[in-house]
Amino acid sequence: MNILRKKSAANVPFSETVIETFIRLCGVSAIVFVFGIFFFVFREGAGFLFGGLDLGQFLTSPEWYPTSLSNKRYGTLALILGTFSVTALAMCIAVPFGLGAAIFVSEFCSPKLRETFKIIIELLAAIPSVVWGFIGLTLMNQLIIAVFNAPIGLTMLNGGIMLALMSVPIIVSIAEDALKAVPDSYREAAEALGATRWQVVYRVLLPAAKNGLLAAVLLGAARSIGETMAVLMATGHSVNIPSGPLSWIRTLTATIAAELGEVARGAEHYQVLFIIGILLFTITFVVNLIADLVIKGIRQDS
C-alpha cells in the first residue's frame, strides 16, 4: 500500500513532505560545509599561491624562514616529513594495539568485561588533545629522557605515542563494530569444522571484516594527520628533517596553529599558512580517495 501511495504525489501527507525536505537539507548541508570551508581557505591563500609563491621551493625545500628580514623562505618539506613520520610512527604503534584490542573485545572476552572495556575505551577517546599534549610535555618527556638517555624528550617518538593513544580508541571501536557485523553463522560453521578460536579469527573473521578494519585504520590515520595540539606540545616544535624517532620535528598543523596568531592578516606569511591548509586539505582528500578506491577494489573482488 505504501509503495502505491508514494507514486501519486497528491496523496503524500504534509508531514511526510516536511520531514523529507528537512532530511534532504541535512544531507546537502554536509556538502555545502565542505565546499564552503575549502572555498574560504582557498580564497585566503590564493593570492600568494598564484602570484609570487615558488611552488617548487614550497614543496621541496626544508627551509622554513617566514619571518626572516632579508630572505624569507617558505619551504615546507620538513613540515610535510614531520607530519608523515609522526603519523607513520603513531600507526605502527596504534594499528597492532587497536586491532588486537578490537579482536579481544569482540571475540575473546566475557560479555561483562566487554562492557567495562568499551566504557574505558570511550573514556580514552574523550580525553581532549591538549591533555594528551600535557602528558607528552611532562610525563612522557621525562620517561623518554630516562629510557633513551636523550637530551630532550620532546621528540617524534613522544608525539607518535601520544597520537597512537589518541587513535587507538577510534580504531578499536570501528574495528570492533566491523568484527561484530560478521554473521555468527560464519563462526559456528568454522567452529563446527574444528577450528580453534584463533583460527576462526584469522582464517574467517579477518577476511570477512577486512573492509571495516581498513576503514578503522584509515580513520585512525586521518585523526593522526589532522591532530594539532598534542603534536605541537609533544614533538619539540622545531623545523627539522626527521632522522629517527628521537629527532624533534614540527608538523604542518602545528605550524598553522602556532603562527597564525602572530601574522598580519593578508600578509605573505598569512597566506602561506593558508596554502599549508590547502596542502593538508589535499593530503586528507588523497588519503580518503585512496581508501575509497582500495575498499571499492576489495568489494569488487568479493
Place this chain on the structure above:
Amino acid sequence: MENKIEISDLRVHYGDTPALNGISFDVHPNEILSIIGPAQSGKTTFLKVINRTLEFTPEATVEGSVKLDGVDIRTIGDVYGLRRRIGMVLPLPVGLPLSIYDNVAFAPRAAGLRTKSELDEIVERCLQQAALWDEVKDRLDTLGTKLSGGQQQRLTIARALSHQPEVLCLDEFSIAIDPVTTMRIEEVLKTLQKEMTILLVTNLVQQAKRLANRTAFFLNGDLIEIDTTDVIFSDNPANQATYDYVNGTFG
C-alpha cells in the same frame, strides 16, 4: 555390533527453559538415522551436543552422557579433534567468505595439513562426493559466497566431508535447495553410508522415509519413539503421536 553413539539420559537446559528432557538411544554404525519432529523439539540442540558446539551458548547446561565409540565426549580433551570427527551441515548454507578451494581446505588446514598435493586431492574428492565438482572445477578461486544457495549447500557438505568424519550430521540440509539437487544429495548420502554414520535431522518426513534405516521422533524435548523407518511409517507405530505426525494429522 558396537554402537557408534550411545546417548543416555541426556538433558539440556537453556537457562530455565528445558530443551531436552532426558533422552536415551543408540546410534548404530553406518546407519542413516533420521530425526523428525516439529520445531522446538530439540533436534538441533541434540546435534550441537554431539559436536560440543553447544558450549558456545553460555546459558546452556548439559546433563547425562553421550558416548562416541564408548568414550564420553565430555572427557575428550581435544575438542577440536572431536569436532573434526563429526561433520556438520547446518540448515542455511554458509559459504565462508573464502574461495571455494579454501572453504573445502579449511578443516584439513586447521588440523595442520599443509601439503598442496594432498589438499588438492581432498578438495577434488570432497567436491565430487558432494556433486559440485563439475560445476566449480574451473573456478575454484572464486568466493564461496558467490555460489547459488544450492551450490553453497553442497559446498558445506563438501566441507563437512573434508575432514573425513566418522559421523555426518545434517540439520535440515534441504530447506534452501531445489528438489533436484536434494535428490542428488540424497543419492550421495546413500553412498556415504558405507563409510560413515549419518544423522539426518529433517522436517521432510518423506525424506526420512526415503533415506533412513531408522527414524527417531522428537517432540518438545522428549524422544517419543525410535524404531526402524518401516515401523515408524507403518500404520501402527508404538505411539499415536508418531502416527499423527508422519501422516500430517498432528495437533
